Amino acid sequence: MAQPVLKPGEFRVNDLPTWAPTSFDLQPDAAARAAISDEVTVLALKKLRFEGEIAPYGARGWTLTGKLGATVVQPCVVTLDPVTTRLDEVVERVFLPAEMIEEDAPGAETEIPEDISTEPLGTIISAYEVMIESLLLALPLYPRAGDAELGSATFAEDGITPLKDEDTKPFAGLAGLRDQLDKKS
Structure with a gap:
């Protein structure tokens, strides 16, 4: 049976040396970055690099440690103008055989680990x-964007006092009530 062809950045576990880490350095070209930017739904991916190593972990596991560096362009949530952000992240993953990972019973309530x-x-x-x-x-x-401000909008019919955020807070009037009670005593 023929082995499947590996894509860039993929490593067959049986081929990884158990005595030393295996290094990787992924730097997608412009066409690959454009495809990735579509996949992750950003306007552009100016730079992307992921470098690190895969090393043996215990008797049957592997660790992947690396550093992700990227420059992304996203739309501003207020103005929709492009916003450029630099990302630098340390990445760590541990890969263990399925029988070594604790799984909760189906239907059981669980907390996020x-x-x-x-x-x-x-x-x-x-x-x-x-x-x-x-x-x-x-x-x-x-x-x-640094200069983007989320303004406020007021909607009400003529002759009606518009409702403000402060009016909807359940404990907003307690400070006034406390002050009134303090004056009486």
């Missing part, structure tokens, strides 16, 4: 997939 860096070990470790995942996790959720 503190350690989210452990993943099941397959036949291939993909530094490329880790790069894309890490890039997505590092992207600012609400990119905002």
